[in-house]
Amino acid sequence: MRRVFLLLVFVLLPAAAAAPWAVPGTRASAESGPVSMVIEPQLDGSQFVYVVFHTLDRGGFCQPPAGAVSLHPVIDMPVDFIIEAGEGIIIETSSGGLAPGRQALGVRTFSTAVNAASGSPVRSFPPLRDGVTDECQAWVRISQSIPGPLRVLVLAPGDGGGQVGWVAEAGRETAVTVPLQFRWTLVTWSGPSTPAAQALQGVQGAQVTAVYGWDAAAQSWLAYFPAGAGVPGANTLATLEPGQAYWVAIAGPAGGSWRMPASP
Known part of the structure; x- marks a missing residue:
């Protein structure tokens, strides 16, 4: 919820x-x-x-x-x-x-x-x-x-x-901070439809290595790898959609956080 x-x-x-x-x-x-x-x-x-x-x-x-x-x-x-x-x-x-x-x-x-x-x-x-x-x-x-x-x-x-x-x-926050744990964290994107690379700019204290999202219509996983951003065909997850859940992997055991827009 x-x-x-x-x-x-x-x-x-x-x-x-x-x-x-x-x-x-x-x-x-x-x-x-x-x-x-x-x-x-x-x-x-x-x-x-x-x-x-x-x-x-x-x-x-x-x-x-x-x-x-x-x-x-x-x-x-x-x-x-x-x-x-x-x-x-x-x-x-x-x-x-x-x-x-x-x-x-x-x-x-x-x-x-x-x-x-x-x-x-x-x-x-x-x-x-x-x-x-x-x-x-x-x-x-x-x-x-x-x-x-x-x-x-x-x-x-x-x-x-x-x-x-x-x-x-007393205003409501315009952004939310989600903790990221090593290695995988299941998060829900709360912002508007946003290119994956742009959305990941809000990650702090951690290096994201992969993001996976489930395509219910195609019954398949879509993936985004920051290291493969310039490799043709490496990434199939183009945008993060509001209310959708994604698995996020980070490098290193320290953890980090993801600052993302709050839902309207």
Whole structure:
């Protein structure tokens, strides 16, 4: 099954601070702002990107337990998600469905603990902090049928009014890297129809000695030998086709990798 990398964006409000954590109405990046943000790949075999907002109040709570006081309430907080650049449409939120578009405003954060105990829970994601049993989350699901850059602005209420924002780079990869083992590796070509010699330019750290592909119509093997590229009749495998499997042989025991275009 083809695997597609999905990117999750994690945002954590600070657990303790005496001063406002950002000037209302400004944008804070992961590098310059007092906000922890992590972007990591997730496997999902589909064309969807989830942008997930994770938050705890300054006391470390989503919903404070009985007798505790929330110093900065974050449960039921409205979060705005706006696609600023790149191909993609928001088709679903953690608050429910919506008319597909480039923005989802006022998506309310929910308690993961309450959600887990619900009779019909919505999708939730592992907490940003290890050991946290209840975290507030809000997310959107973006359909991105064509891989490429995707920039999403995430806005939440600020301490003194207004909003604080983060810009999340969350696009799907335009290329995939496939490991190559000595001697043979079965790979699936994910790019468009490409001449074999050109396709092999993406191989790194290894010398390809042969590529074999099965011609189902002719019930025979087709072969490409890089060393025989200039020998008439030596190569019968002219192009690599999208979605087709090929046996690849490399020289040497160290292995390597093959960087190839991602499937659309």
